[in-house]
Amino acid sequence: MIFDRLRKLDVVFDSPELDSPPVFSSGDVVSGKVVVELAGAARVESLKLHAEGFAKVHWTESRSAGSSTAYTQNFSDEVEYLNRREVLLQADNGEHTTLSAGRHEFPFSFQLPEETLVTSFEGKHGSIRYWVKVKLHRPWFTVKKLKKEFTVIEPIDINTPSLLAPQAGTKEKMARIWYRNFGQVSITAKIDRKGYTPGEVIPVFAEFDNSTSRSVVPKAYITQTQTFIARGTMKQKKSVVATICGDVVGARRRETWHGRAIKIPPVGPSILQCRIIKVEYVLRVCVDVPGTSKLSLELPLVMGTIPLHPFGSRTSSVSSQYSLNLDWLRMAIPEQPEPPPDYSSVVSAEEAAQNASTSSPEEDLSGILGRPLMAYVQEFRLRPPPVYSEVDPNPQPCSIRPRCMTC
Template identity: 75%
Template sequence: MLLGAVKSFTLELYGAHDAAFTRGEVVAGQVVLELRRDIRVYSMKVQGRGVAEAHWLENRTMNSVHNDYTSKKTYFKRRQHLIRDNGEVTVVPAGRHEYPFSFQLPEETLVTSFEGKYGSIRYWVKVKLHRPWATVRKIKKEFTVIEPIDINTPTLLATQAGTKDKMARAWYRNFGQVSVTAKIDRKGYTPGEVIPVFAEFDNSTSRSIAPKAFITQTQTFIARGAMKQKHSIVATLCGDNVSAKCRETWHGRAIKIPPVGPSILQCRIIKVEYMLKVCVDVPGTSNLCLELPLVIGTIPLHPFGSRTSSVSSQYSVNLEWMRLAIPEQPEPPPDYCSVVTEEEAEQCNNTAAQQPADDLSGIMERPLLAFVQEFRFRPPPVYCEIDPNPQLCNIRPRCMTC
């Protein structure tokens, strides 16, 4: 049996199995070509692409004609020639050959890889080997891209709260109103975190109600002006029944976020959104639901983040400056004679002698500057290391009844 000339044709990506890529990073790898004998090659090229695609079929006519809804969005496209087609055939000798390649992802915002029922967001590398009088050999390998979402932003750290009420239907022997008030600390969370739910359920009806909380995921696909959605519940929290004419309060009831994918909000044709729903099952009417939006991010919360660390570093620098500026032992103030000369002191004394000390009749007629000048060269108090006004430790406490 005559074996083919190509023994193996493989594609390897460096680091593709360890971690995901993000915008601006370099995707590198190599193409390994093992030959049993010499072959003639027109060209061999590698392509890198990232495409978001939404697709579904709908039957809208009586004749069972399906309407095809398809939309695509390309986020990047790269091409590199490993064996260039120069119009001549290239002879590749038998043996093992390695062809390295690399390309950089765009610096612009990319979209996280996603697989859904009506669409997907995929990134891949494809290699094509063109030979004369032979079929084109192709290899394709996908890699994951995650667009970072930092929840340490003012928008995602804002408190989410709301209130909603509803009247029960009288013909089901249920009278009164049900109201729900709920609050969560912030809008952004990461998978694995616990959301403390603060809620109050006021049951003014004549029957008991059952409060619950859900984390829902909504996948939205848009194509040709039409929209397709898929809803799913990813986490559930059940509370105790609230009796008639009673009130129940949740003081931070915990609901944990499972390992789900991050929110996708930047794609034009595919969106993934999350919501916390605090609901009440009211007998005889539809459920009362209060919705609080959530954003599932990739960068977790760091309470002592960059801003806090910068402030603390600046504070430490200020402390170092204070340590260098303030000596251990304070020096005594300079002598009065070294600051004020004898002529200035004599001139000040003569000015004070011209005005009698007990004559204050013309004090308002004198200019204010002249009045201040009299106290300009007064000598300071004598410096002494002993406190002239020591604190009295043995002070008898005053009786409050006296």
């Protein structure tokens, strides 16, 4: 009777933190070791390592072919991103190698492709996975296999002009029930940029104009859409990840959000580069109108992995291409206050005439106002201090003599 002397076969990845699993991206070097523990001396033919990465989708649909017949159709597809093989142990003569009892470690190292990979993902109808598979061949024993997955996250830097651009939109509809019109409802919504990272707060600037005869309820929520594509057919799964609800807007009234906050929960990054799997996010601002379909406005979002840098540390290329649009801040600024009354309306006619006769001639300020205000601020800030002198710059006249205290 032959006893199996193999106690342990394991794959250990090199990680800077022992408690957390390693995370890689395109171009990184994946390294680690294969651990083999034997209870006694054993012969080994070979130890091979195979690194793989695939995006796969699969689902089934039942279709009716008549009153009593039905058939099931399968949809599946896959895309390969990684395929690397490496031999860790193999005898020169092709027969076997004898390993002594105890622990044996076989290091491995390989580089991920430089071209863009796709972030690891687990969905309802598909997944994107990366793993290392180890095969231990021994005489008189079946092949011992071990598979261990690792995570790949492709960085998405939101500090780019396209993701720093504000997003805005307007939408309106006529509220109808059967053949009766109740009036028009409109939404205008804006957010300061397109790219965000999980944990950030999105300030929503919106205006809801309810011209109907019924009350409406404004809402905003973030939705995640998972899209799976196979054989020209698309399958989607949508879910709400965050939501906020505003106050009821009465009939023929208007409501304004001056940066209503909605926080992004811990969600996965956007996946936009895969041919068969996509993960997209949208900020949906809507109005629920009783008795009819809701009015909804969508603003696209991109969930990144590199958060927003402080303004002073951004690169010049990004800061030069991104400019602030003053129209974007219009909704955040409250309505202008009422202008002050005229001077003539608060003083008597005699006082106004007297002040007008004693006032100095009006100076020409056109040249001064033509310069930007910041130029005067810089001029004042950079002006050097006065030169120190022992001589009094404002001496007293000689005619003034000090008073004698003895008089």
